[in-house]
Every structure is written in structure tokens, then in C-alpha cells.
Amino acid sequence: MNKTTIAPVEIKPRHERVDVADVLRGFAVLAIILIHSIEHFNFYSFPPADGQSAWLNFTDRAVWDGLFFMFAGKAYAIFALLFGFSFFIQDDNQRMRGNDFRARFSWRLLLLFLIGQLNAAFFTGEVLVLYALVGFVLVATCRLSTRTLLIIAGICVAQPICLYQIIRASLDPDYTILTLNTSAFWKATFAAQTGAGFAEMVKVNLWEGQLASLAWAWDHGRVFQTAGLFIAGMLIGRQGWFRRENLHNWGRVLAVAICCFFPLYGLNNMVGKFITNPNILTPLGILLSSLANLSFMLMLVGGIIYGYYTTTRLHRMLDRLRPYGRMSMTNYVTQGIIGSAIYYHWGLHLQMGITGSILIGIAIFLVQYAACCLWLRHHTRGPLEYLWRCATWIEFPFVKRQRNLR
Numbered sequence: 001m002n003k004t005t006i007a008p009v010e011i012k013p014r015h016e017r018v019d020v021a022d023v024l025r026g027f028a029v030l031a032i033i034l035i036h037s038i039e040h041f042n043f044y045s046f047p048p049a050d051g052q053s054a055w056l057n058f059t060d061r062a063v064w065d066g067l068f069f070m071f072a073g074k075a076y077a078i079f080a081l082l083f084g085f086s087f088f089i090q091d092d093n094q095r096m097r098g099n100d101f102r103a104r105f106s107w108r109l110l111l112l113f114l115i116g117q118l119n120a121a122f123f124t125g126e127v128l129v130l131y132a133l134v135g136f137v138l139v140a141t142c143r144l145s146t147r148t149l150l151i152i153a154g155i156c157v158a159q160p161i162c163l164y165q166i167i168r169a170s171l172d173p174d175y176t177i178l179t180l181n182t183s184a185f186w187k188a189t190f191a192a193q194t195g196a197g198f199a200e201m202v203k204v205n206l207w208e209g210q211l212a213s214l215a216w217a218w219d220h221g222r223v224f225q226t227a228g229l230f231i232a233g234m235l236i237g238r239q240g241w242f243r244r245e246n247l248h249n250w251g252r253v254l255a256v257a258i259c260c261f262f263p264l265y266g267l268n269n270m271v272g273k274f275i276t277n278p279n280i281l282t283p284l285g286i287l288l289s290s291l292a293n294l295s296f297m298l299m300l301v302g303g304i305i306y307g308y309y310t311t312t313r314l315h316r317m318l319d320r321l322r323p324y325g326r327m328s329m330t331n332y333v334t335q336g337i338i339g340s341a342i343y344y345h346w347g348l349h350l351q352m353g354i355t356g357s358i359l360i361g362i363a364i365f366l367v368q369y370a371a372c373c374l375w376l377r378h379h380t381r382g383p384l385e386y387l388w389r390c391a392t393w394i395e396f397p398f399v400k401r402q403r404n405l406r
Contacts, residue, residue: 014093018085018242019319020308025082025328026321027304030365031075033335034067037361038354041339042125043193047353060354067358073293074300076127079328080226081301083131084233085242087138092237102139108392109135115333115388121202123336124189124209130217130226137227138234146238149231156228159221159290162283169279177279179219185212198346221286225294244309254302261295264288323372324365327382331368338364 040046049057087105094101109132116128141149169175185208192204217223236242241249268288275281307314324331341347342360352360375382381389 014096015089018089019322020242020305021082021085022322022325023308023318024078024301024304024325026323026325027300027318028075028078028082029324029328029331029335030321031071032079032332033365033368034358034361035071035075036123036125036335036339037364038064038067038357039125040343040352040357041123041336043190043343045194045343045351047351052353056353056355063354063358073289074297076222077225077229077294077297078301079127080131080229081233081236081297083135084138084230084235085237086233087135087142087230088234088237091142102142104392106136106139108388109139111388111391115329115384117206119333119336120210120213121205122340124205124213126213126332126336128332129210130214130222134223134226134230138230141231142234146235149235153228153231153235156224156231157290157294159224159283159287161224162221162287162290165283166280166287169277169283173277175279177282179282180215182212182215182219185209185215193344195345201340201344201346221290225290242305247305247309250302250305253298254306257295257298257302261292261299264292264295268292323376324369326376327372327385329388330382330384331372333384334368335364 036042049060052060091101091105094104112128112135113132116126116130116132119126119128141152144152165177169177188204188208189212192201196204217226239249240246268285271284271288272281275284304318308318309315342350343352350360372382379386
């Protein structure tokens, strides 16, 4: 009797999903929705202060200052760091299978640009278009040595344009920094948010809104900072810093970040009293605030990682953010759509103070969180994450079936 031998199934090498990275994504997107809610999704229209009680004016100020101190510039930075980390995981998975992921990732960035346009149609402050443009730095640098990448990342986060402007203005009293005049673009977007219908709002958002948003990112140092954070996230993946066995490294990061944040934050608040030249003060403020936000972001990331790995109670609490983080792109894009529908003229055009707006932001989060938990019971990825992956590999289900029939 002949025995039939069954060939073993080939298990392709790949990195396991890193749970703490999903927790960090969930935390970042939660922080982003809270910030965007009190900003009315870049539609700064609020009831007059004299029409509210003194108590409500106080809570509005406290909520605004507290959230901006905690999350403004930090949640976005966590998101950027994790973008670079995700690239490393995808690139290394393909490298272990003998594939070069760089061309595929370039196509993936083009797809991200299109997803960003969908988001930008509703929300002028979105970052996916910027990520799609700056993301090519990962393609260009991913095969460089760790030492070289550290140098490049350090140069980027040090804001080289700002440093040049500070030095040049210090040496030449007649030097004037170049800034992009975007006032006409912002006026057009505000007018569309205030009184335009849906079609006109989309048209303005996709042109004037995008130009204003990208120019703002350039003027405020976000382009170089994003590139540096992308590379830093890639290095975190390369060195395995999100694994439990490398937890000690985050102790050093926390110590350095704490030592850097308070002097940088204090210096940024006091330089205006001693420097009057706007051509020095403006780039210096961008540099100091960028470095202070980076330091605080590292404090948040290090604290979350420490809590996740060392404390059972904190681990359980933080782990609840994992479903929200696994669907971070879906949540981020739908936040903009929901917020636009609530605050812009084409939607409900809701006039709400800051305290009420934070409650709306929390409500949006809770609805999204419940949807994430329900969706992930039956699917491994969120809707946009799934479509992005399928389009990246051009593997839609109907294409797979056709291939199997051949």
C-alpha cells in the first residue's frame, strides 16, 4: 500500500503584531480627536464669551490650555513615529521573504495621498497628504546604517531651516525671513465653512485648504520634524525597542526627555521678553516649541510603554485602546467627516463652546470605540486599513478568485 506524503506548509517569516504599538496608536488618535473637537476641526467659531457664565468661561479656558499643553504637537508626533515603525515592519517582513518593499511602498504612499484627499475634502487640518509626500524619505534612507540614520534624524528634528534663519538674522540685521502668505487661503476656507454648501466646501478644501495646510506645515517646522520622526520610528523597529526585553532603553529616554522638556518649555515662554527681532524670535520659537513637544512626546511614549509592561492594572487599562489603535486610519478619517458634518455650514453648523465641544469629542470617541470592538470581532483589519492593504498588493477578492480559476 502506497503512503501519500503531505508536504509541510511553508510558513513565511514575519514580525508578530506589536500590541503596545497599537496602544500608542489608539492613544494618539484619541488625543487627536479631542484637540480637533475643541478647534471645531479648524473652524474657529465659538459663542461670544460675554454670552456665557464666568464659570463656563473658566472651564473653556482650562480645557483649551490643558489639552493643548498635553496633546498639541505631541499626538501628531506619536502618529508620525509609529508611521516609520510600521514601514520598518512591512519592509523587514518582505526582506525576510527575499523581496524589496521600496517600490511597493512608493505605490502605497500614492494610495495614501488619495486617502488623504478624501480626508482633506472634509477637514483642512489633516496630515495624511503630508505623510504621503514626506514618506518617500523612508524609501530613500531605509538601507542606510543605523549611525547614518541617527545623524539624519537628528538634523531633521533640529529644524535646519530655523537654525539657518536664526544665525543669518543674528549676523545680518537687514535679513528678513521668508514666510508663505496663506491668509487668502485661510479666509477662503473659513468662508466655505461658514456659509457654503457641501460641493463648494469640498472644492475649497481640496485647493485653498490643502495649500494653506501644507504651507502651515512648512512654516511651522512640521516637514522636517515629520521626516525625522519617520526615521526615528524606523530605527525603533530596527532596534526592537517596543519589545519588553528592551524596556530599559525607555528609562534612559524618559530621563533625557524630562531633563530636556522643562528648560525648553520655560525658555520658549521667556525668550519673547528678551528678543524683539521677529526674524530671530519666530524661527527660535518654532525650534524651541518643536523640541519641547518632542521631549514631552517621548515622556508620554515612555510612560505608556513602562505602564503597559510593568503594571498589571495599567496594562489592562491601556490594552483597552488596542482595538481603537488597530483601526487608527479608519478612525482618523471618519473623525474629520463626522466633525465637518457637526460644525460646518453644510452640516449641522453647531455653535458650541469649548467645554461642550470636548464632550462631543468624547462622544465621537466612544461611538468609534464601540464600532471598532464590534468590527474586530469579525475582521482582522478596519475598513480603510483593509482597502489600503488590498490596493497596495492589488489583491481584491474578485481578483484572487479569477487567479484561482486559471
